[in-house]
Amino acid sequence: MAHLLQELTLLTAASAFAAAQVPAPKLPEPYHTKSASNAPVVVKRPDGAQLKLPAGFSIEEFASGFERPRYMIYGPSGEILLSDSAxxxxxxxxxxANRNNRIEEGEKKELIANLDRPFGLAIWKDYLYIAEATSVKRYKYDSKTQSLAAGEEIIPLAGHGDGHWTRTLLFDPKGxxxxxxxxxxSNVSPGENEIRASITRYNPDGTGREFVATGTRNPIxxxxxxxxxxxxxxxxxxDGLGDDLVPDYFTSIREGGFYGWPYSYIGPHEEPRNKGLRPDLVAKTIVPDVVLQAHVAVLDSRFYTxxxxxxxxxxxxxxxxxGSWNRSERVGYSVVFIPFANxxxxxxxxxxxxGFMTDPKSKEVWGRPVGLLVMNDGSLLLxxxxxxxxxxxxYKN
Incomplete structure (x- = not known):
């Protein structure tokens, strides 16, 4: 199986015109292994446990004292904005403030509290946008005083707070x-509301919804x-089809593209639990550019600038x-890199x-990567x- 997974790590789309022109990879058969329930147990850092990086790189603690630190962006004045998704x-x-590469007492300020599992953040003009599980709101934000005015809901998501509850926000390059x-x-149930398993776009005030891509189970x-x-x-x-199905992926998004969920996956591989329901959608499912290991639970992506x-x-x-829960031997709990050219x-x-996972056969891990941010000095925050x-x-030269 290892050689098959290695072959799957890179899939570059050969055509931008039709999913049928992109070769679908060979994948294991559904239920090639039993579906595992193997959730991790997070423990304190074991004595002697070290994080491993390529030669020349170093890693140090930057900030602590959070409940569930997740998504990060830069604010207008160079401050780092962080969602804590409790x-x-x-x-x-x-x-x-003292530029010692560590957030100390007096350098962390709570902007707002009592939110419903906040995740995605975005800045537009003098607004801070915050995506909660059941709502997207925006707030007038004074970055110099680091203060928020009262917020306004611009995209209601009431009734959609269960299942995959993270919502990512991103303005286009022109704002x-x-x-x-x-x-x-759900995992694979048809008939969900159209906003689920999708990427949509809006005017800055939340009007004018357009669907960009569908069939993306959790495009986080x-x-x-x-x-x-x-x-x-x-x-x-x-989940549920075995240790090596279905692979997570990283892909360029085609306008109006359909990416398979819940009827197929990674091109026209039909989902056996929904077999025969939508052959038209199975046939048009796009093959993603980069296929990852199954069950790694990818949570963020950033290009290095x-x-x-x-x-x-x-x-x-x-x-x-x-990191995985639906695999007999643990995978993930790491940061990976994909080289790009042109x-x-x-x-x-x-x-x-x-290094957060010291033994893939053990339940114990001591860290779980979530969000990434390329910092102004070129370092990478996790x-x-x-x-x-x-x-x-x-990186030290």
Whole structure:
């Protein structure tokens, strides 16, 4: 199986015109193994446990004291904005005032509290947009005083807070449209509301909804390829078909494209639990650009736009893998890198940060990667909702 998974790590789309022109990969048969229930147990960092990076890189704790740190963006004044996705969640502003690469007492400010599992964040003009599980709101935001005015709901999502509850926000490069990703309610059940398992876009005030892509089971990490208007998304796929099905993926998003859920996956591989229901959609399912391992639970993607890492990393994609529960032997709990050239994947998926999982056969892990942020100095920030802290990855020349 290992050689098959290696072959699956890179799939570059051969045509931009029709999914049928893109070769679908060979995948294991459904139910090739029993479906496992193997959730992790998060423990304190074991004595001697070390995080591993390529030569020349280092990692240090940047901030701590959170409940469930998740998504990160920069604010207008260089502050880092962080969503803490507890049931009564918060959004924080972090300012490293003394520039010692660590958030200390007095450098963390709570902007707002009592939110319903906040995740996605976006800045547009003098507004901060916050995506909760059941609502997208925007607030007038004064970044100099780090204060919010009363918010207004612009996209109601009442009744859609169950299942995949994270919502990612992203403005287009011109700041004209707001993109929103919403995951499915169920694993593979047809008939859900049209907003589920989709990427949509809106005017900045929440009007004018348009569907960009559908059939994306949980399109949680969205990013623009640098210098272009090409949207990429990291997507969590379904469970229950065995250890090596269905692979998560990272792909460029085609306008109006259908990506399979819940009738098929990774091209026209028909979902056996919905067999025969929508052969028309099975036939048009797009093959994604990059196929990851099954069940790694990809949670964020960022293209590297900094200058402090070696040249081979520039323009490539970093992905945070939260880690598996539906696999007999644990996978994920890491950050991976995908090299790019001329706007396309140019090599296999590489391990970049590992070590949170010391033994894939053990239930115990001591960290779970979630969010990524390329910092202004070129370092890479990682949120970890296992250890409930932020980590800063730097390169030393």
């Amino acid at each position: 049931r009564r969640g918060r959004v924080y502003s972090l300012v490293d 004209e449209k707001l993109y929103l990703s919403v995951g499915s309610r 990490g969205m990013a623009w390829y640098p210098g272009t208007t090409t949207l990429w998304a990291a997507v969590q796929e379904r 900094g200058k402090s890492f070696p040249a081979r990393y520039r323009g490539g994609a970093f992905l945070a893998l939260h 706007g396309k994947p140019a090599g296999p998926v590489e391990d970049f940060l590992t 949120s970890d909702d296992g250890g409930n802290k932020l980590w800063r990855i730097a």
